[in-house]
Amino acid sequence: MTKEIIRQLDYIFKPKSIAIVGASNGPGKWGYRMVNNPLTTGYRGAIYPVNPTEKQICGLPAYANVRDIPGDVDMAVMVAPAQYVPQAMRDCAAKGIKGVVMITAGFAETGAEGKALQEEVVKIAQAGGIRFVGPNGMGIYTSAVNLSLSFDAAPRKGKIAFVSQSGTFGGMLAGMAAAKGYGLSKFVSIGNQADLKAADYLEYLADDPDTGAIVFYMEGFKDGRRFFEIAREVVKNKPIIIYKSGRTEAATRATMSHTSSIAGSDRVFEAMCKQAGIIRSYETGQMFDMAEALVSMPLPQGNRIAIIGSGGQGVTISDNCELLGLKVPEFDEETKIQLKKSLPAHAPMPSNPVDFAGGTRTADDEAKVAEALAQIPYIDGIITNMPMYRGWGGNVAAAHASIEGAEIVAGIPKKYGKPVITLRWRAGNGDIAQDIVRAARIPAYDTPEQAARAMYALVEYARIRRALESEPIGQKTAG
């Protein structure tokens, strides 16, 4: 039913050839980066710089007008100044270009005059059969064809799609996600949403095979009703996470001048997310922490979590799990007796969280405990240390145990169908152990708060899926 959007947006997210309208040889300029970035980060399609006076740009032949380009062009990146954009869009239509990523600023965000210009551009696009991203955005990244306009260095590939209403800040957030080791399938800086709106991207990403979770940074919606209607269908197959800014008065003021949309009431937004089955993020960094778990782990059957954590780490993970509504159930006596066998002699009778009480246990002991916990019927998920911190001072046997432990932990999700979340350990020999765990796509976090929140996201999305499955499609819930 919605497949028209796929046909249209594939020109933008899977282009075989791109033209850069307003390409430039000036380092640091957008017209330069839009040629140089695809050229240096792995895009294999044709790149056609367009500039009225230059003969070459970044070593590629330049054309005075898109209509002069000899081959077909799937998509144009628009960086020409605003006043030239209407004519350039007419030229794109004449050339048969079907998708445009409009970087150019100076439209609706600047006032009445810019708004009129933007409306003119939308009309030209509609008449010419062009769909476009922006204007006033920072471009896109798409792993499907290794095309990075937004990032000077291509991000790590992965299953997270990130749609951002803020360009610069969106790029910054994506950079932080990359620094944490998370991978992206798409990045879209949606700008003023003159043509394509948040709901359109959502509709497209719902069927994108590269995307496992969809993350939005939003300030205000232009198509709120449609967005939430589509979202409610999408979450039956893929999780959606939203961070929405503009929760306070000052932020609302800033939003108005920023992308010419008005932040709605935060409480209404909260209710709409609940209704649609969208997971809300309350800190910017948490969006990706949660998405990383959702694209890699099986969904838990319930909210009962077992924790292995050294001392205060276990305490703090427990705290955060319970504050987020997860359960950290106490073990039965038989289980305790079994677990005790893997603990050092001086450790007290095990409890949940399991504390190894310092000392002489090895990483594979911890991993064996993790596997034992995964077999308890009333445990739905595990949070544990990453088995990578043994081998202090070059202890080879300990380092080896760490590798064995990593293999055990890496096998748990497939073997028992239960999610495993790990905490990174900064010290130690852990490279090999870490690689093993990562190869199994076990998420690793730096803090107890991140780990607990990642598990919360899995539990919450599983709950949403079950709730939606139990009611007829299309029927609204009461609240």
Added chain:
Amino acid sequence: MTKEIIRQLDYIFKPKSIAIVGASNGPGKWGYRMVNNPLTTGYRGAIYPVNPTEKQICGLPAYANVRDIPGDVDMAVMVAPAQYVPQAMRDCAAKGIKGVVMITAGFAETGAEGKALQEEVVKIAQAGGIRFVGPNGMGIYTSAVNLSLSFDAAPRKGKIAFVSQSGTFGGMLAGMAAAKGYGLSKFVSIGNQADLKAADYLEYLADDPDTGAIVFYMEGFKDGRRFFEIAREVVKNKPIIIYKSGRTEAATRATMSHTSSIAGSDRVFEAMCKQAGIIRSYETGQMFDMAEALVSMPLPQGNRIAIIGSGGQGVTISDNCELLGLKVPEFDEETKIQLKKSLPAHAPMPSNPVDFAGGTRTADDEAKVAEALAQIPYIDGIITNMPMYRGWGGNVAAAHASIEGAEIVAGIPKKYGKPVITLRWRAGNGDIAQDIVRAARIPAYDTPEQAARAMYALVEYARIRRALESEPIGQKTAG
């Protein structure tokens, strides 16, 4: 009045010579690390390994007993097994050792037998005039004499003292703080607090010239009343930040088995912090984010913050400031007209937060705006981008502007007496600019949430100081 504690704890935190009782040649063992870590991380005092059978440990001559050591010994690090500790402590007393850092586990945390053993050790220490850290801890770090027992690599030196009830997790938190670039003056893993308790460390650190802010990770207090009484005096000169775990049922269960103290009601704790003027941290990482600002920036006169942030970044910083009770006041018309001169032509009339609306402004423009904001009488503090992200694609002029901008930003706190908090930018040429800003000790954060919370800590501590100054010393507030 409290100076006895300084005389006592200087043996531990400024030892001229240390003995390691239970030293070992086994890599990865505590007895090995306690010799190797001081040896390889810059400690310049004498190191005496003690072991009944070995002749040499880590290349140093070993002694069968501390009493055999030829020179004076200020402090002993105890890693001998628990059953040998009473005799070893008697030997320490006989040798005239005044301070001990007890790593050994197997005391009160293991049950009744261990508790009796611990009480015996306390009695021996008291009779021998020894004060001791632990047992069941992970040692200390003290920048005063470059002594690192806890960390295999010495942490960055700085003004933050960190006292942790959890050893392993405390070390992990300290490692995260170091990774963020924050510096430590002290780290103490307080273990079971058999002798020295949280309040003792607080009393000592209050007068420690190396320490500007005191950070606690606590699970439960053994000396709560005394701690909060001392805290109320200390905060007149130095800020105290506490993260307390054990906020929920599961965590309380974990705490009991962990360090044999019982987590009190969270609400009571909250009230006691307020009464004492302690700043509470609700996430582990936030302790250090806040402390870093407190050790480096002047205190603001009020809670009115001006923000420079690109698009969504400014929006999100504003959101977080207002959620924390800070004000982001709108500018008067005259100020707006002045600020407009530094903005690109297409930018809208400036508002707070100031948005440069993308485009062609340079880093020194942003810095000049920051300086203009610092001169507004109704602005108490500034949050801004770090001026380091210009020079995309090798633009030298832009990179130079970035350096000029950094110098302006670096000068603001001294010139205007107002704090500046910056947000890091991942991309760009910023190394030199970043060095300039860092040399001025301007804190830099990765996320809007961290930046807003750092400013909150400054505003809140300034408020606490003013509140305490306005009432006679020793008089209790009503609530």
